[in-house]
Amino acid sequence: MTMSHQGSHKVINTQNDLHKGLEELARLEPRFGELFTQLGMPPLRRIEAGFQALVKAIVFQHISRASAESIWRKLVAQGLITKEALLSATDEDLIQTGLSYRKRHYVRRLVESDVDFTQLNKLNDQDAISVLVSLEGIGRWTAEVYLLTAMGRADVFPAGDLALRKAVQEIWDLSEPPRKTELRALAEEWSPWRAVAARLLWAYYGAVIKGEVKR
Numbered sequence: 001m002t003m004s005h006q007g008s009h010k011v012i013n014t015q016n017d018l019h020k021g022l023e024e025l026a027r028l029e030p031r032f033g034e035l036f037t038q039l040g041m042p043p044l045r046r047i048e049a050g051f052q053a054l055v056k057a058i059v060f061q062h063i064s065r066a067s068a069e070s071i072w073r074k075l076v077a078q079g080l081i082t083k084e085a086l087l088s089a090t091d092e093d094l095i096q097t098g099l100s101y102r103k104r105h106y107v108r109r110l111v112e113s114d115v116d117f118t119q120l121n122k123l124n125d126q127d128a129i130s131v132l133v134s135l136e137g138i139g140r141w142t143a144e145v146y147l148l149t150a151m152g153r154a155d156v157f158p159a160g161d162l163a164l165r166k167a168v169q170e171i172w173d174l175s176e177p178p179r180k181t182e183l184r185a186l187a188e189e190w191s192p193w194r195a196v197a198a199r200l201l202w203a204y205y206g207a208v209i210k211g212e213v214k215r
Contacts, residue, residue: 010154021196042203049150071098106137157194159184167201
């Protein structure tokens, strides 16, 4: 299998790319090999990069997945997912989808921004994150999730994600979830496959911690 690349960046575009990363990750940390055996192939978690993906990321911040999916379905149904449509949308249009005042504000700021998504894709991980977090309402977690899901970057890890922290707590048998800084330091050992580790840990959280399958 040959890993996909964009410039000098490893990119996960296909299940074959993900499988290659899983093999390499298991050599770096045997716990991930055990997780792979237990859970099988985790979801690819790829979405199309660009403006729409970043709007979706804002919608999904800081609320339950069920609530976010409800809002997103309403935005899609009303066609409010392009820059052009959002430029002409009224506050009432957005209120009816369930978007909070703060998220309406962030979406408006994104619409007014001049992010060049083609150029963004050419940047290294840290520079791309820096561009995204310069936008109002886009924090590091959102930027890292965008790089992982929309840009397919293989070595980003959203260490502030609560599900990842809880998964590591269980797998590493810790007394409490690691702090964001602690988890980021631990994840350094999984480079250059940290986004693969995130996928496995999310799969573990969903399947085991949330009780969808037995350990």
